[in-house]
Amino acid sequence: MNKQTEVSRRSFLMRLGLWINGGIAALLAVPVVGYLLSPLRGKASQEYNTWVSLGPLSQFPEGQTRLATFRNPFVRPWDGQTADIPCWVRRVAGNTFQVFAINCAHLGCPVRWFSQSGLFMCPCHGGAYYADGSRASGPPERGLFEYPFRIDGDQLVIQAGELPTLAADAGTAAGGRKPCVG
């Protein structure tokens, strides 16, 4: 056996070693990537969203818009106050409601209701919405996000669980205003 073949056998073994390590690394990458991507859920099936109660109907007088809060259905023990989500409930009349997300459709800041002027105003970039949630002025391209609701006995129940953004519109299930991206 001459010297050259001896060297190439060594280098073959080294390459083999590299390939084996590369293969194992690729195998290990699968669970690592899966772990990192674990917050992703099916968008179409709204896996994060569940029906949660906002309390008895009697809390919401007709013709008024009131702040309600609910505990997010998807919650960790160490979430603290961050899992208490506010929303605006407008009881139009009888069992007709509109439940608006607190987040401005522009960039998610908390909108405030001004009953005297009948406007929602955003403190960040000055977006404003009418009482029915439609866009009044400012940078938002659309009206407020709406949660789908239903009446369950004497309880007002909404479908919620995810931060409303243009991508995860709180109101898609109830046929709320579709996001108009771009």
Added chain:
Amino acid sequence: MRWIESLGQWFDRRLQLSGAIREAALHRVPRSSASWWYVFGSAALTVFILQVVTGILLAIVYVPSAAEAWNSLQTLNHDLTLGWFLRAMHGWGSNFMVALVLIHMVQVFLFGAHKYPRELTWVVGVFLLLMTLGMAFTGQVLRFDQDSYWGLGIGASIMGRVPLIGGWLVNLLLGGPIIAGETLSRFFALHVFVIPGMLIGLVGLHLLMVLKLGINEWPMPGRVVRRETYLKEYEELTHKDGVPFVPDAIWKDLIFAACVLLAVAFCAVVLGPFGPTGQPDPTIIETAPRPDFFFLWLYALLSLLPPQLETPFLLIAPVIGVAVLLLLPFLSGEGEKSWRRRPIAVLTVLLLAVVLGTFTRLASNAPWSPVMNAWSGSPLPERYLKDRSPLERRGALVFQAKQCRNCHALGIEGGQRGPALDTVATRLTPDQLIRQVLQGRGNMPAYGKNLSPAECTALVAFLTTLHPAGQAPARDASSSVALEADRESSASTRP
């Protein structure tokens, strides 16, 4: 002293580092580069080391849990000896680091140091800038208060605008469906492990290249960089007119770095730590979130861009900006280094500085945000109510009660979202005022549904009184002509 020497020799026989250290310390640099203009990079590195040290000290106490982070910051601020000072040093250190990195970058660009053969040093530097900004943003998130909470909401809303995968990006950023415990944990890992790890690695690479390629010589107008000749010219320069880095150049770095550290400590002692502001409780909606200083320009931009441009701008501009920075040394890798012969470079820097400065200045008083409590907190100036009819005073009441003041200033108080109304009667006729109030226009919502006819009449009666004493209110010229014609025709028909 002999024993120190022999101890040093004992270590060096085993480590064998003294040769390399001596070589690095004594390597010759152009005499012209031992300048006060060349101290910003080392100062940024010094502040980075300060950030690592203070960061580790804060991590001893800080609890990266959504439920407890805010409380642990309160403990640091109020209960622990000098905890407030460490937080202040870390916070001000962050501001100084961003500032120094930016100044360093501008200096490097204006002195042509990004040109051949230092292209890769610049590229690594661009990544160091991005990571410094990443540290600043993730650090703001760890100060888990109201600004941090709603700032994350803004980040998520921007992610949500990405076509097709926006929803997934939101969930990845937040670590779940909402801003909560897993969000903070993710940002903690980024701020404490991932980005600092990459920063340390890239800083090492950056420094290695500075050592290997040499410090940029002072740019002279007319001394042009050519790939074929530059390395030889640089070697000649360091031979003929070079000085050892230690001590001829490094003393300026050391003194400036010490001054910067003193300045950070001074700001920390005098101005104290940043926040935390209110608790990260989303149900407390009486808040007006603001980003930290170095992101204020972005806040202004997001308010002032036309809505239809926002999404394309947010998603495309950063990519183009980073691409331009990365490609810069390859597009202009040769030629003049001196800023005296590079007017476009100087103008670009000035333009960027003016734009960013203006946006930052605008954002610090945010004229586009309604003043949410002006309607109840800022009384009308007395002079606007004196000698007014009951109807006009009733209108003033409507003006306050309907929150007009949140967007319109009177006197000097009130929002600046809409125009100040002190002289509105000279700009709009009563008819135009009625139309504007009821139907809205431009940025103004329509109030038709929320004003009774009586309220509207009173409001417009009040608004028509808002004109300077010597200046008549606006009137519809055509209507007076029409009325005149009407009177004339009725006079001529009179027998």
